[in-house]
Amino acid sequence: MSYRIVEERLGATFECADDDVLLRAGLRASLPLAYECNAGGCGSCKFELLEGVVHDLWPTAPGLSPRDRGRGRRLACQSQPLSDCRIKMVGRGEATPAPAPARHAANLIGIEDLTHDMREFRFQTRTPANFLPGQYALVSLGEGAPRAYSMSNVGNDMGEWHFIIRRVPGGAVSSSLFRLALGTQVALDGPYGNAFLRPEVERSVICIAGGSGLSPMIGIARGLDRATLPPERTVDFFYGGRRAEDICGEALLRDLPRLGRQVRFHPIVSNDSVSWSGRVGMVHELVADLPAEAFTQTEFYLAGPPPMAEAVVSLLTRERAVPADRIHYDRFF
Ligand SMILES: Cc1cc2nc3c(=O)[nH]c(=O)nc-3n(C[C@H](O)[C@H](O)[C@H](O)COP(=O)(O)OP(=O)(O)OC[C@H]3O[C@@H](n4cnc5c(N)ncnc54)[C@H](O)[C@@H]3O)c2cc1C
């Protein structure tokens, strides 16, 4: 069964299945709704419910402040309709060339360990994997809320969706994923996300990843490897981890047929140890060391935990005057 949703800001109407949420149903209808994480954390998908009834899947989601709640605001990524509704999104979304998201069954067809707690998972759907480099999908293992994971590969006709996932100690979904046997079926919903590769922009590229933010940045690098790059365009890849044993990704970059020898890899760890001879500190500190000209004609892509992403964005916009439209990022709430 589905309900009819009228969105007042765009003056648009769309159908939302009773097991779907307002945000994703609107995006499936190719509406440019405001959102970022799809996980209740960022607050970008706030809306006002003007008429109708919705079920709030996560009443304490951190994306809404007490003030928002007091004003009756809700999160479209956490709202399932219980009737036809009239809503008004608070923020303005952007139209993107990204494919509209859809729900698929996917089989686990491959796994590869990258570190003690990071693994690349390969899933396959029956239809082509239609997404842009750097986007993410929602993965569900039966009951419970889905989790967002970013693709580390590029769209393809074989239906392959690859994700580099960190096992979070005590994490409900990431820990369960590490126990899955090959051949297990999961529910996959995507693609989502606006931090995708803009291959048409002929600037040098800087990718900045923290922790599991590696996955979409490898996806961006793989996408760049397929694009036609002017010879003078450079690619720098910054990666921050906690300890020496967390650092990985350089081998994946070196495997790229075209960019492999050209890309510059800059690792940094926050905790010093005898097994580490490189830089110690936070990844934005390493980026801050770049010469001034590195910030003037460069496209920035970044992903990782919110504090890391916010430190990098603050450095770029406030201290290095990089225009916001040259910075593309996902915060992993
Ligand atoms: C856009 C995006 C892309 C991401 N990409 C990656 C990636 O490529 N690789 C990677 O390893 N991680 C990625 N993450 C993080 C990932 O989605 C999970 O947060 C992480 O794996 C921990 O999940 P868990 O179930 O193991 O831990 P848990 O501690 O069980 O869950 C943590 C997360 O679950 C969600 N959550 C918790 N409670 C509820 C609830 N009641 N209802 C709804 N949601 C709830 C919240 O988002 C929270 O952050 C990404 C996150 C986002 C937002």
Ligand code: FES
């Ligand atoms: S998109 Fe809904 S809270 Fe982030």
